[in-house]
Amino acid sequence: MTLTILAFALSGLLMAGGAAVVALTRDLMRMVIGLGTFLLGVAGMFLFYGQAFLATAQVFVYVGGVLVLFVFAVMVVHRSSGGRPVLESRHDIGAAVIALGVSGMVILSLQDSVGGWLPASASGGAAIATELLGGHLVVFELLGALLLAALVAVLVIVGAGERR
């Protein structure tokens, strides 16, 4: 139980720390590193809730894929703008009040749905594969089509700039 609590605390710290870095830093690369820390924390949370396959997919797809895309985009924007990009923020009390209000509303509306400490349900990759390739095969195929459409869209968007 102690190890479980420690794992939850570590994942939560990674999530909160990464999110704080994304919100507060002025350096674009530090922001990307903060985002990576947050995504690792999310993978840890998936592990905590017994979703080992999701945690692996999170690390592969996000920390290994999307984060590299972010670094690539920062490099391209940095080269194009001719200087190290510094993040500007309009830190104002109104935005903070709106964000806190939304957080409070989520907590108030869902507080009755959460009980206990550690959920019992856990699943491996086999259970998810059974669901995806069984009753949710159409959804699975649609997700594949969505990814293909996103890939083609990325090629069209970036390729159009290349031809000019």
Add this chain to the structure above:
Amino acid sequence: MTALVLCSLVFGVGLYVVLTRREIIAILAGVELMLGSANILLVALASFAGADGGVIGSVALAVLVVAAAEAAVGLALVVSLARRSKRSRVEELLEVKG
């Protein structure tokens, strides 16, 4: 309850980033914060409700795939804008017309 508070606060931080940052890449990072925390909240609530682990995993995987596609298209737009017109901030996009 701890997971609910943590995910809600991180969702609020993501919303704050979206509302206050001016760089499009930073706004996309804020959207990723919101999607990640919402996905964790989905898994946590479904687990507490006693849903089947395979169903939870497949729904969360769908959210993950949609979020990855959104990030890829968004970053492609950022790169394309930066290469065409050296623009990377939201205010500068107000001048863009179709």
